[in-house]
Amino acid sequence: MTILEVQNLKKIxxxxxxxxxxxxxxxVTFSVEDGEYVAIMGESGSGKTTLLNILAALDKPTGGRIxxxxxxxxxxxxxxxxxxxxxxxxxxxxxxxxxxxxxxxxNIFLPLVLAGKKYPEMExxxxxxxxxxxxxxxLNKFPYEVSGGQKQRTAVARALITKPQLILADEPTGxxxxxxxxxLLRQFTKINDTGQxxxxxxxxxxxxxxxxxxxxxxxxxxxxxxxxxxxxxxxLYQKISDTLTxxxxxxxxxx
Amino acid sequence: MFKGIYVKLAVSNxxxxxxxxIPYMITSILTVMMFYDIYMIAINTGIDDMPGDDSVRSVLGxxxxxxxxxxxxxxxxxxxxxxxxRKKEIGLYNVLGMGKRNIAVMMLWESLFIGAGSIILGVLFxxxxxxxxxxxxxxxxxxxxxxxxxxxxxxxxxxxxxFGTIFFVTLLFNLLQIRHTNPIELLHGGNxxxxxxxxxxxxxxxxxxxxxxxxxxANKVENPVTAITIFFIAVxxxxxxxxxxxxxxxxxxxxxxxxxxxFYYHQRHFHSVSGMIYRMKQNAVGLANICxxxxxxxxxxxxxxxxxxxxxxIMGNRxxxxxxxxxxxxxxxxxxxxxxIVTEEINRYGLTRExxxxxxxxxxxxxxxxxxxxxxxxxxxFYPDKAIMEVAPVSYYNEMNGENVKLEDGEAxxxxxxxxxxxxxxxxxxxxxYRIKKETDTLAMAEKEAFPYMDQYYxxxxxxxxLNELIKKYGKGSTPSYVYxxxxxxxxxxxxxxxxxxxxxxxxxxxxxxxxELRDDFEKDFHSLYGSFLFLGLFLGSLxxxxxxxxxxxxxxxxxxxxxxxxxxxxxxxxxKKEIKKxxxxxVRLVFxxxxxxxxxxxxxxxxxxxxxxxxxxxTNTNLFIAxxxxxxxxxxxxxxxxxxxxxxxxxxxxxx
Numbered sequence: 015m016t017i018l019e020v021q022n023l024k025k026i027x028x029x030x031x032x033x034x035x036x037x038x039x040x041x042v043t044f045s046v047e048d049g050e051y052v053a054i055m056g057e058s059g060s061g062k063t064t065l066l067n068i069l070a071a072l073d074k075p076t077g078g079r080i081x082x083x084x085x086x087x088x089x090x091x092x093x094x095x096x097x098x099x100x101x102x103x104x105x106x107x108x109x110x111x112x113x114x115x116x117x118x119x120x121n122i123f124l125p126l127v128l129a130g131k132k133y134p135e136m137e138x139x140x141x142x143x144x145x146x147x148x149x150x151x152x153l154n155k156f157p158y159e160v161s162g163g164q165k166q167r168t169a170v171a172r173a174l175i176t177k178p179q180l181i182l183a184d185e186p187t188g189x190x191x192x193x194x195x196x197x198l199l200r201q202f203t204k205i206n207d208t209g210q211x212x213x214x215x216x217x218x219x220x221x222x223x224x225x226x227x228x229x230x231x232x233x234x235x236x237x238x239x240x241x242x243x244x245x246x247x248x249x250l251y252q253k254i255s256d257t258l259t260x261x262x263x264x265x266x267x268x269x
Numbered sequence: 270m271f272k273g274i275y276v277k278l279a280v281s282n283x284x285x286x287x288x289x290x291i292p293y294m295i296t297s298i299l300t301v302m303m304f305y306d307i308y309m310i311a312i313n314t315g316i317d318d319m320p321g322d323d324s325v326r327s328v329l330g331x332x333x334x335x336x337x338x339x340x341x342x343x344x345x346x347x348x349x350x351x352x353x354x355r356k357k358e359i360g361l362y363n364v365l366g367m368g369k370r371n372i373a374v375m376m377l378w379e380s381l382f383i384g385a386g387s388i389i390l391g392v393l394f395x396x397x398x399x400x401x402x403x404x405x406x407x408x409x410x411x412x413x414x415x416x417x418x419x420x421x422x423x424x425x426x427x428x429x430x431x432f433g434t435i436f437f438v439t440l441l442f443n444l445l446q447i448r449h450t451n452p453i454e455l456l457h458g459g460n461x462x463x464x465x466x467x468x469x470x471x472x473x474x475x476x477x478x479x480x481x482x483x484x485x486x487a488n489k490v491e492n493p494v495t496a497i498t499i500f501f502i503a504v505x506x507x508x509x510x511x512x513x514x515x516x517x518x519x520x521x522x523x524x525x526x527x528x529x530x531x532f533y534y535h536q537r538h539f540h541s542v543s544g545m546i547y548r549m550k551q552n553a554v555g556l557a558n559i560c561x562x563x564x565x566x567x568x569x570x571x572x573x574x575x576x577x578x579x580x581x582x583i584m585g586n587r588x589x590x591x592x593x594x595x596x597x598x599x600x601x602x603x604x605x606x607x608x609x610i611v612t613e614e615i616n617r618y619g620l621t622r623e624x625x626x627x628x629x630x631x632x633x634x635x636x637x638x639x640x641x642x643x644x645x646x647x648x649x650x651f652y653p654d655k656a657i658m659e660v661a662p663v664s665y666y667n668e669m670n671g672e673n674v675k676l677e678d679g680e681a682x683x684x685x686x687x688x689x690x691x692x693x694x695x696x697x698x699x700x701x702x703y704r705i706k707k708e709t710d711t712l713a714m715a716e717k718e719a720f721p722y723m724d725q726y727y728x729x730x731x732x733x734x735x736l737n738e739l740i741k742k743y744g745k746g747s748t749p750s751y752v753y754x755x756x757x758x759x760x761x762x763x764x765x766x767x768x769x770x771x772x773x774x775x776x777x778x779x780x781x782x783x784x785x786e787l788r789d790d791f792e793k794d795f796h797s798l799y800g801s802f803l804f805l806g807l808f809l810g811s812l813x814x815x816x817x818x819x820x821x822x823x824x825x826x827x828x829x830x831x832x833x834x835x836x837x838x839x840x841x842x843x844x845x846k847k848e849i850k851k852x853x854x855x856x857v858r859l860v861f862x863x864x865x866x867x868x869x870x871x872x873x874x875x876x877x878x879x880x881x882x883x884x885x886x887x888x889t890n891t892n893l894f895i896a897x898x899x900x901x902x903x904x905x906x907x908x909x910x911x912x913x914x915x916x917x918x919x920x921x922x923x924x925x926x
Contacts (some may be wrong), residue, residue: 072841093845100843112836115543123534125842133534156465172842
């Protein structure tokens with residue numbers, strides 16, 4: 015079943031007085047199936063972040079359509095958009111975005127509290143997630159007391175606790191050292207194995223080589239995609255590297 | 270050329286930080302202005318022509334001192350606030366290769382611009398506003414006469430010196446602070462204090478005890494004379510208690526709330542409670558400042574307004590009769606002369622006496638011991654723990670009250686000033702015990718009081734011989750005193766003329782040392798005195814109000830920047846704009862209305878004490894005081910809410926940027 019459908023997505027930024035127009039997304043079309051683990055790659059300025067913001071309903075497209083589980087995002091009224099985001103999407107950011115005033119536990123609870131859930135239910139949902147992410151012992155600590163990797167795993171727990179349709183990850187390994195990155199990517203694979211759909215934006219080849227499918231964006235369009243098929247991580251890594259070389263030195267569209 | 274760059278940097282820095290510096294400049298300008306104005310008025314020669322000029326001058330002198338002290342504290346506090354915000358920026362300059370010496374030069378220019386600008390503009394506005402403030406003062410004092418308004422060179426000099434020093438010292442302090450920190454610390458200057466504050470149970474309890482103790486002593490006071498001493502102790506306790514409770518108590522309560530899972534994990538409370546725990550760490554002192562300042566505004570304005578609105582009540586208490594003559598020579602011969610002169614002069618000016626009373630008496634200051642009164646000296650002196658016994662022949666009692674009581678030796682008629690009667694059968698004064706034949710509830714020459722200054726009795730005895738005996742024993746060589754009081758019917762001019770004539774004849778013709786007080790003559794003095802109190806109350810009230818507004822503004826701005834990131838995260842995680850607005854409103858409202866609530870509680874707790882102090886100033890109309898206080902609180906709350914609304918909007922703009 016298709017979870018996410020993106021059709022002819024277009025985004026044009028206009029400067030305040032309508033002078034210059036910048037085309038961030040020209041024509042992006044792709045779809046994500048239930049249980050998939052997709053990585054989107056591209057250089058800085060290729061439109062990755064714009065795409066993610068639009069998928070997260072933080073920004074509105076100039077043209078085209080996004081369907082999440084068959085529902086057109088543009089039909090969700092503004093009033094409900096925050097609740098919609100809360101219920102259907104989980105986020106993992108490069109800079110963690112944890113609230114420093116909340117303990118690890120409370121940071122994980124945040125979306126549930128916003129949704130008005132009762133405390134016993136929150137606790138019940140949180141415990142298995144925290145255990146599997148290896149942060150159960152840290153629940154009473156505060157963000158400034160734990161390492162970057164632990165912070166990011168807290169953010170993952172926060173994304174998972176709402177049982178979202180889709181997890182959107184924006185450079186999740188960007189602020190982590192290599193060991194913490196490896197650990198986080200292992201967690202992502204584990205989470206994906208339980209059937210959770212993940213869409214990750216990254217320019218780390220290593221991170222992308224963990225995904226099942228890699229999309230390449232260049233100049234606001236999907237330029238190429240690679241399926242893992244039977245490839246091992248190392249092989250996929252090589253293939254991604256090759257593609258990136260072609261991408262940066264120029265080449266034809268393959269989609 | 271190289272110097273030019275510092276000036277340029279300083280100017281661009283001030284421009285960049287204008288959101289913080291404009292209010293700072295405005296405050297500085299207003300403070301300079303207010304200091305110049307009050308100082309200029311206090312030293313103005315025009316005051317000499319006013320009735321009661323001495324008291325007006327001393328009240329204004331006191332006000333000048335308060336404004337000066339306040340200016341020091343307040344400008345220092347706001348400067349500190351600004352520096353905290355700019356640490357990062359200064360750290361950046363340091364990292365980019367500016368030495369600390371260069372930074373110092375840059376900051377010197379900044380201070381020069383701010384300081385010189387504030388002083389020049391402040392004095393300028395002071396000169397402009399001075400005329401208006403002068404008019405207000407005269408209007409309050411009740412004199413429409415023209416006056417000499419002059420630009421005071423002395424005033425300008427003192428203002429420039431005072432504020433020049435303040436700005437210089439703050440600059441030194443800033444430089445010292447920068448000198449002692451390294452660039453990395455400066456860079457992170459904005460981010461320190463992320464650690465969760467500890468719960469200070471001991472401090473919470475201490476604060477609570479101090480606050481309660483302050484409230485209790487303020488409400489235990491019975492005697493107006495002791496009220497002033499107690500007032501300062503109570504104020505000190507309450508101030509300290511407020512700071513302790515804001516600093517420690519707030520965090521204690523918030524952590525308790527966090528422990529309550531059902532309350533804490535609720536959409537509306539979750540972010541507020543957790544955010545407040547951090548917010549209180551940095552802002553408790555600021556909020557306590559707001560609270561104390563608000564209390565000061567409320568107390569000064571409400572009491573001074575009461576004093577002015579209760580002028581009639583005050584005059585009635587201070588001068589029970591329109592004309593009162595007190596003579597230290599109260600021998601029968603002197604009394605005859607006084608009575609003659611008074612009657613003659615009153616007739617001459619076509620006036621009539623009403624409600625007259627007269628009495629010959631001896632004042633005895635006595636120590637109360639085992640229910641007995643032990644005389645210590647003759648003459649009334651104020652000791653809150655002693656009693657005054659006014660001993661007089663019963664014939665005057667009969668004359669005053671229109672009765673015909675006959676007393677034997679060892680018998681007396683008694684009147685107590687306190688509402689509670691003496692009630693016993695006997696009264697011992699020295700070695701003489703009197704049987705109380707009658708205790709009267711009314712006496713023409715005195716009134717019962719709910720809270721008298723001190724224990725005061727009127728003891729009417731058989732005749733003058735007993736008075737003479739007391740004099741022989743306790744005050745050799747003195748004579749009884751004599752008091753003659755009455756209301757007058759007739760024109761104002763004639764009353765004054767008669768009073769003057771009586772005074773002149775008594776001194777020149779009869780050589781009797783007596784003083785007559787005509788209420789009208791004193792009314793002007795009292796108007797001046799209490800009018801200058803009101804003026805000062807309003808003046809200081811507006812100064813404190815300005816400070817409160819500014820602190821609130823700064824808090825909102827700085828917290829806005831701090832919360833910006835938090836709200837961005839919340840928005841990303843799935844909080845709608847509406848929810849964010851709600852959460853902000855809730856939190857901000859809590860933060861800013863706690864000081865107001867505490868201020869109102871302080872005022873309520875201080876009410877009885879303030880009422881007592883007003884009694885000391887002859888204002889006994891408690892209802893009037895209640896009305897004035899309620900009015901002041903209401904007016905203040907309205908201003909506070911307006912400020913809150915404006916700054917909350919500013920805060921929202923910053924947070925949702």
